[in-house]
Amino acid sequence: MNLLHYAAFRAVMLTGTVSGAAELLGRSQPAVSRLLDRLEYELGVSLFERRRGQVTPTPVAHMLLDEIERAYVSLEALSSFASRLASGEGGKISLAVMPALGINFVPHLLARFRQDWPKTKVTLNVRMSVKIEEWAAAQQIDFGLAETPFRRSGFRTEIFSDAPYIAAVPRDHPLADRSRLGPVDLHQGPFISWTSFVSARHLLDQALQSSGVKVDAAYETTFSVSAYEMVKQGIGIAIIDPYTAVEQLDDRVRLIPFAPKIPFNVALLRPETRVANPAADALLELMAERRNRLLAQLPH
Numbered sequence: 001m002n003l004l005h006y007a008a009f010r011a012v013m014l015t016g017t018v019s020g021a022a023e024l025l026g027r028s029q030p031a032v033s034r035l036l037d038r039l040e041y042e043l044g045v046s047l048f049e050r051r052r053g054q055v056t057p058t059p060v061a062h063m064l065l066d067e068i069e070r071a072y073v074s075l076e077a078l079s080s081f082a083s084r085l086a087s088g089e090g091g092k093i094s095l096a097v098m099p100a101l102g103i104n105f106v107p108h109l110l111a112r113f114r115q116d117w118p119k120t121k122v123t124l125n126v127r128m129s130v131k132i133e134e135w136a137a138a139q140q141i142d143f144g145l146a147e148t149p150f151r152r153s154g155f156r157t158e159i160f161s162d163a164p165y166i167a168a169v170p171r172d173h174p175l176a177d178r179s180r181l182g183p184v185d186l187h188q189g190p191f192i193s194w195t196s197f198v199s200a201r202h203l204l205d206q207a208l209q210s211s212g213v214k215v216d217a218a219y220e221t222t223f224s225v226s227a228y229e230m231v232k233q234g235i236g237i238a239i240i241d242p243y244t245a246v247e248q249l250d251d252r253v254r255l256i257p258f259a260p261k262i263p264f265n266v267a268l269l270r271p272e273t274r275v276a277n278p279a280a281d282a283l284l285e286l287m288a289e290r291r292n293r294l295l296a297q298l299p300h
Helices: 003-015 018-025 029-043 059-087 105-116 129-137 183-188 199-210 224-232 242-247 278-295
Strands: 048-051 054-057 092-097 121-126 143-147 155-161 166-170 191-194 219-221 237-240 253-257 266-271
Touching (some): 003 018, 092 129, 129 143, 155 278, 166 224, 224 242
Parallel strands (some): 092 143, 191 237
Antiparallel strands (some): 143 266, 155 266
16 A cells, blocks of 8 residues: 555545646646556556546545545544654553562652653552563563563563662661671561562572571561561561662661672563653653662662
């Protein structure tokens, strides 16, 4: 299908003459005549009766025009939609983010995003990293933020953050004045750990095993934000992700670097077949800016 052929046909039908169509299209009269001839040849029907330089539409031409007008309405709607996307007036973003970044980090910057993209709909799915990986592989989201490692394919990855986990200690705890904590210090708990479903739990277990330390957790939880809340209540000490540590900052809690460092490896997942989305790219820029500001507040 050559849209130029149909444009020539439509112009003739609208103006009533080949010369009028030529003027409308900005082409020569012979060029328009050749386009009409080619269209009739491709369709295998006669669209006009030609007598003494005049063209008269056949019944088939009127039927074809009805279909073409419907198509033009759809094309105009598509063009309008594309323009709205380019200017940020409309469109949508679907993202999936792990809880450590989805509970506070992303919601806090959406107000700033809305100032520049007020008509863009944002769907924020807060899920565990395994589910985010699954959705990215299935091309169901524009992007995701999840903790490595990954087992599936179908998406591109790049490191979003690798800042280390940090210890959170009640302000009146015996360890609160320390400048650094290590595995053996966790014995002075009570210790608040992650459940076995959290990948960070395995990283912590490896660090403890390498140090020859075994610590029995008095409490276990799935989210860092829950562990931080327990620390605020003076229940015990926890190792939490750096984003929760800064977002939840409270005078009742002291943040202390933990060694050996356990990196909080968060990757950006971009599905391979998703169409480029300017609004999503703008949101990612805001995320990078906020990430840099937050991580600069961590004690070293």
